[in-house]
Amino acid sequence: xxxxxxxxxxxxxxxxxxxxxxxxREKMLKTIEKVFRSFGFDPIETPRLExxxxxxxxxxxxxxxxxxxxxxxxxxxxxxxxxxxxxxxxILAANPYNTRTKAGIRLPWRRMVVGPVFRSDTPQSGRYRxxxxxxxxxxxxxxxxxxxxxxxxxxxxxEALGVKQFKIRLNNRKILNGLAKLANIADREEVSTDDITKxxxxxxxxxxxxxxxxxLAELQAEPETALDAAPALSGDAIEKIRAFLNLKGxxxxxxxxxxxxxxxxxxxxxxxxxxxQILEYVAGMGIPSEPLEIDFSIARGLDYYTGPVMETVLLDxxxxxxxxxxxxxxxxxxxxxxxxxxxxxxxxxxxxxxxALSHLEAIxxxxxxxxxxxxxxxxxxxxxxxxxxxxxxRSVGINTEISLADDTTFKKQFNxxxxxxxxxxxxxxxxxxxxxxxxxxxxQTRKQEEIPRDELMKYFx
Amino acid sequence: xxxxxxxxxxxxxxxxxxxxxxxxREKMLKTIEKVFRSFGFDPIETPRLExxxxxxxxxxxxxxxxxxxxxxxxxxxxxxxxxxxxxxxxILAANPYNTRTKAGIRLPWRRMVVGPVFRSDTPQSGRYRxxxxxxxxxxxxxxxxxxxxxxxxxxxxxEALGVKQFKIRLNNRKILNGLAKLANIADREEVSTDDITKxxxxxxxxxxxxxxxxxLAELQAEPETALDAAPALSGDAIEKIRAFLNLKGxxxxxxxxxxxxxxxxxxxxxxxxxxxQILEYVAGMGIPSEPLEIDFSIARGLDYYTGPVMETVLLDxxxxxxxxxxxxxxxxxxxxxxxxxxxxxxxxxxxxxxxALSHLEAIxxxxxxxxxxxxxxxxxxxxxxxxxxxxxxRSVGINTEISLADDTTFKKQFNxxxxxxxxxxxxxxxxxxxxxxxxxxxxQTRKQEEIPRDELMKYFx
Numbered sequence: 001x002x003x004x005x006x007x008x009x010x011x012x013x014x015x016x017x018x019x020x021x022x023x024x025r026e027k028m029l030k031t032i033e034k035v036f037r038s039f040g041f042d043p044i045e046t047p048r049l050e051x052x053x054x055x056x057x058x059x060x061x062x063x064x065x066x067x068x069x070x071x072x073x074x075x076x077x078x079x080x081x082x083x084x085x086x087x088x089x090x091i092l093a094a095n096p097y098n099t100r101t102k103a104g105i106r107l108p109w110r111r112m113v114v115g116p117v118f119r120s121d122t123p124q125s126g127r128y129r130x131x132x133x134x135x136x137x138x139x140x141x142x143x144x145x146x147x148x149x150x151x152x153x154x155x156x157x158x159e160a161l162g163v164k165q166f167k168i169r170l171n172n173r174k175i176l177n178g179l180a181k182l183a184n185i186a187d188r189e190e191v192s193t194d195d196i197t198k199x200x201x202x203x204x205x206x207x208x209x210x211x212x213x214x215x216l217a218e219l220q221a222e223p224e225t226a227l228d229a230a231p232a233l234s235g236d237a238i239e240k241i242r243a244f245l246n247l248k249g250x251x252x253x254x255x256x257x258x259x260x261x262x263x264x265x266x267x268x269x270x271x272x273x274x275x276x277q278i279l280e281y282v283a284g285m286g287i288p289s290e291p292l293e294i295d296f297s298i299a300r301g302l303d304y305y306t307g308p309v310m311e312t313v314l315l316d317x318x319x320x321x322x323x324x325x326x327x328x329x330x331x332x333x334x335x336x337x338x339x340x341x342x343x344x345x346x347x348x349x350x351x352x353x354x355x356a357l358s359h360l361e362a363i364x365x366x367x368x369x370x371x372x373x374x375x376x377x378x379x380x381x382x383x384x385x386x387x388x389x390x391x392x393x394r395s396v397g398i399n400t401e402i403s404l405a406d407d408t409t410f411k412k413q414f415n416x417x418x419x420x421x422x423x424x425x426x427x428x429x430x431x432x433x434x435x436x437x438x439x440x441x442x443x444q445t446r447k448q449e450e451i452p453r454d455e456l457m458k459y460f461x
Numbered sequence: 462x463x464x465x466x467x468x469x470x471x472x473x474x475x476x477x478x479x480x481x482x483x484x485x486r487e488k489m490l491k492t493i494e495k496v497f498r499s500f501g502f503d504p505i506e507t508p509r510l511e512x513x514x515x516x517x518x519x520x521x522x523x524x525x526x527x528x529x530x531x532x533x534x535x536x537x538x539x540x541x542x543x544x545x546x547x548x549x550x551x552i553l554a555a556n557p558y559n560t561r562t563k564a565g566i567r568l569p570w571r572r573m574v575v576g577p578v579f580r581s582d583t584p585q586s587g588r589y590r591x592x593x594x595x596x597x598x599x600x601x602x603x604x605x606x607x608x609x610x611x612x613x614x615x616x617x618x619x620e621a622l623g624v625k626q627f628k629i630r631l632n633n634r635k636i637l638n639g640l641a642k643l644a645n646i647a648d649r650e651e652v653s654t655d656d657i658t659k660x661x662x663x664x665x666x667x668x669x670x671x672x673x674x675x676x677l678a679e680l681q682a683e684p685e686t687a688l689d690a691a692p693a694l695s696g697d698a699i700e701k702i703r704a705f706l707n708l709k710g711x712x713x714x715x716x717x718x719x720x721x722x723x724x725x726x727x728x729x730x731x732x733x734x735x736x737x738q739i740l741e742y743v744a745g746m747g748i749p750s751e752p753l754e755i756d757f758s759i760a761r762g763l764d765y766y767t768g769p770v771m772e773t774v775l776l777d778x779x780x781x782x783x784x785x786x787x788x789x790x791x792x793x794x795x796x797x798x799x800x801x802x803x804x805x806x807x808x809x810x811x812x813x814x815x816x817a818l819s820h821l822e823a824i825x826x827x828x829x830x831x832x833x834x835x836x837x838x839x840x841x842x843x844x845x846x847x848x849x850x851x852x853x854x855r856s857v858g859i860n861t862e863i864s865l866a867d868d869t870t871f872k873k874q875f876n877x878x879x880x881x882x883x884x885x886x887x888x889x890x891x892x893x894x895x896x897x898x899x900x901x902x903x904x905q906t907r908k909q910e911e912i913p914r915d916e917l918m919k920y921f922x
Contacts, residue, residue, distance in 0.1 A: 004799075005795075005796065005797055005798065005799050006514050006515060006518060006796055006797055007797070008515070008550075008551040008552075008554035008555035008797040009512060009515070009551075009555070010508065010511070010512075010551070010555075011508075011510060011511065011512055011535055011537075011539055012535075014508035014510060014511075015508060016505070016506070016507050016508070016552060017505060017506040017507075018505050018552065018556070018566070019503045019504065019505065022503075022504050022505055022506060023503075023504070026504070037831040037860050038855045038858075038859075038860050038861070039855070039860070039861070039862060040830065040831060040832030040835075040860055040861065040862025040883075041831070042480045042483075042484075042830050042831055042832070043480070043483050043484070043487070043831070044477070044478060044479050044480065044483055045477070045478040045483060046477050046478075047471065047472075047475035047476060047477070047577075047591050048509055048541075048577055048579070048591060049472060049475060049528070049579075049590075049591065050471070050472065050475075051470060051471075051472055053467050054467060054469070054470070057467060067510070067530055067531075067532065067539075068530070068531040069528055069529070069530060069531070070528075070529045070530070070531055071528065071581060073581060073582060073583045073584055074472055074473075074584060076472075078472055078528075080509075089469075090469040090470075090471070091469075091477060091479065093469035094469035094470070094471075095479070102880060105479070106877065106880055106881065108865040108866060110832075110862065116508075116509055118509070118510075120532060120534060121534060122534045123534055123535060129510075130508050130509060130510065138865065140865075141865040141866075141867070142867060143865055143867065145844070145863070145865060146865055149863075281844065281848065284844060284845040284848035284849065285848050285851070285852050286849070286852045335466065335467055336466055336467055336468070336469040337466065338465075338466050369501065369503050370498040370501060370502070370503055370504070371501030371503070371571075374501075383606070383742065383745060384741075384745040387742065387745035387746050388745065388747070390746070391746050391747045394499045394500070397499075398499075399498050399499050399500070399501055400499070400500070400501065401500060401501030401571065402606070402610075404569040404599065404601075404602040404604055404606060404607055405569060405602075406602070406603060406604065416567065419563065419567055420567065422501075
């Protein structure tokens with residue numbers, strides 16, 4: 001038979017969660033959920049398979065980062081979602097509010113979602129191919145109060161998770177678009193202003209990794225081909241950008257200096273106003289200003305952001321990058337409806353955050369099992385009594401397991417209870433049955449108490 | 462742009478869960494989880510993708526009911542799990558307990574798992590292609606106490622879910638194997654005893670659907686080809702089976718009569734002993750005997766059961782079939798290790814159960830949102846005050862959302878709050894600010910109270 005056996009392997013980039021990891025992660029997820037729900041974010045769930053066209057768009061390439069499904073049962077190919085935002089958009093587009101029937105989703109709507117997303121990738125790279133994202137988004141609100149709530153949630157989540165050292169960095173795509181104006185970016189024969197602007201943002205986004213000099217050098221480099229979107233900025237433009245990125249001071253000072261730099265550039269002024277409003281609202285929610293930092297180099301890679309962008313970094317574990325980031329994207333449902341819909345939100349990379357908090361020793365893995373008490377079965381003919389003890393404990397809310405070992409010697413059972421990680425062991429042998437008592441051993445304090453059988457429930461209450 | 466848009470469709474057989482469905486289902490899942498955990502079942506999670514060979518076996522066919530993944534990144538094909546049992550077995554095989562390092566999983570081990578499983582199928586059939594299963598299994602225990610716990614959990618889960626009318630039906634594969642002996646099933650040239658026995662069980666399993674006469678006729682029918690595993694029982698054997706299936710009485714009477722029928726058939730006697738033990742243990746856990754029913758026709762289709770089998774049917778919604786079923790399977794890890802490991806467990810078809818309970822109007826969908834209070838924004842320059850009110854409410858544990866509507870007229874906001882399903886609305890206009898008060902409107906009772914601003918938190922506590 002052995003030659004026919006299958007190796008019990010897991011594909012690379014996928015994780016199992018066994019206790020105590022499962023329990024520690026569950027605690028983290030509940031903490032996050034509580035913060036999100038306190039703001040009225042409603043939970044939803046969407047399936048693990050969608051039409052590929054939903055995820056990748058009708059006109060897009062086939063999405064090489066997407067897990068495709070071989071299905072002979074569908075007219076359209078299926079695929080696994082790579083984020084929660086696209087299924088959220090599908091739901092909004094499919095369930096518009098109907099004023100007559102009062103069915104559908106009324107906007108504005110705060111929704112949260114937690115679950116796995118999937119990225120097809122080489123398993124060798126060590127990157128996760130399945131990981132949880134925990135998202136909070138608000139659809140249908142153009143007010144900066146919505147963006148401020150997202151920032152507040154970032155702060156309150158980190159606080160609730162016990163993270164002491166973190167920064168929430170804020171910027172606005174509108175300011176970066178203003179920067180493109182300031183740098184005189186314009187269409188070239190085969191490349192649009194838009195594409196060159198995006199390339200500029202992509203380069204700016206590398207500031208943390210490669211430093212200011214290299215960023216400026218890349219911004220100045222000439223295009224290698226006619227299709228290359230390299231910004232190829234003039235020396236004059238580079239100086240303006242250097243001045244912009246060097247703006248120093250607290251948030252109010254930065255915004256005020258920025259206002260001067262972008263005098264006459266209305267899109268940037270709008271972005272500055274928005275950031276000012278967010279800071280005001282966030283303060284109104286009682287959030288301290290200290291962890292909030294205006295950082296004009298933050299671009300957040302994704303094309304779809306249209307307004308404020310934000311990210312959260314752990315100061316004692318910067319190598320994990322941003323663990324909670326997002327921004328405003330007003331084109332959420334345009335793939336489905338062709339129309340704009342204001343939306344803002346942010347996403348936690350749950351497994352990355354869990355890894356980062358583990359690295360910081362901020363994850364409590366002490367709970368090895370949900371079982372709190374183990375009842376040993378010592379006397380052969382006393383099962384009915386042991387079962388009754390377990391039942392009584394469960395009736396007062398104590399998770400109780402009864403020893404199931406085939407080897408019913410006391411020592412074996414007792415050692416098993418220790419290795420299992422339960423907090424209490426119930427020991428009841430011939431002596432105790434005679435006296436009508438029970439021995440309760442606390443495995444943490446090593447203290448053993450003999451109590452009357454009929455006080456058991458009171459003892460554990 | 463419209464011609465490029467994608468229809469916001471979901472593939473057939475996949476579900477979205479929006480509030481209030483999400484919240485109602487979440488409540489059901491938490492109820493189940495609480496019962497499982499009270500017995501010490503530890504939660505785990507395994508990935509949504511596994512190696513196909515893990516799921517389908519090395520020598521098996523490619524598993525036509527399995528969703529296959531196109532992945533160029535893996536040496537082995539990947540696929541989506543169709544149940545939780547195989548990944549559970551993989552985990553057990555991959556993490557054997559090491560007495561020296563004390564790493565790995567110590568047996569016996571109770572584990573629970575909840576999450577989606579996937580069946581590739583034609584979407585037209587209306588069957589779910591993704592559905593949640595909620596499993597409880599015990600590995601490494603050969604005692605019938607383990608099986609009794611599974612039965613107890615079935616009862617307690619139904620009770621906790623508020624189901625009044627249900628039966629838990631019990632049988633034992635060993636008795637059915639004895640029946641094959643009793644019916645003189647033996648190898649034919651091209652079909653083994655084992656295959657004929659399985660075919661007999663498959664036919665018996667249809668008793669509920671097609672009735673006794675048709676079952677007996679099928680059992681008697683001659684094989685159509687040399688490879689046909691039709692039992693082709695003799696008239697004598699048919700009479701024995703008829704007598705067996707007609708055994709009447711309460712559970713003790715049935716077992717006692719059964720003992721006589723199977724006199725000398727040791728495998729069946731063993732099965733009868735096991736059922737007797739289960740009933741005794743279950744009674745020891747304080748479970749009433751009334752919903753438990755020995756039913757010798759239950760076979761539970763799957764090949765891998767080796768001992769007791771059980772299923773739960775809702776008497777007022779029998780058309781939904783068994784909503785919680787399982788049994789003992791001692792070959793759990795043999796695919797991976799080539800060895801036997803005793804295991805027993807059961808699985809809830811969550812989405813089927815949810816549908817059945819909805820049908821029985823036993824699902825409470827009244828919670829439309831997690832938000833309990835909505836704070837209206839009536840005065841234009843009072844956002845700081847409204848934010849403070851919301852923050853104060855959250856600080857005492859009340860999920861509070863602040864009105865985000867762009868149209869800030871009172872009527873629009875108030876109507877929105879009603880359609881949103883929050884329980885309370887906070888109304889604070891110029892008058893209230895002047896007096897230092899707040900209007901709290903209970904949308905359920907329609908009662909409105911004016912309270913001092915500084916008593917808000919106390920009011921909601």
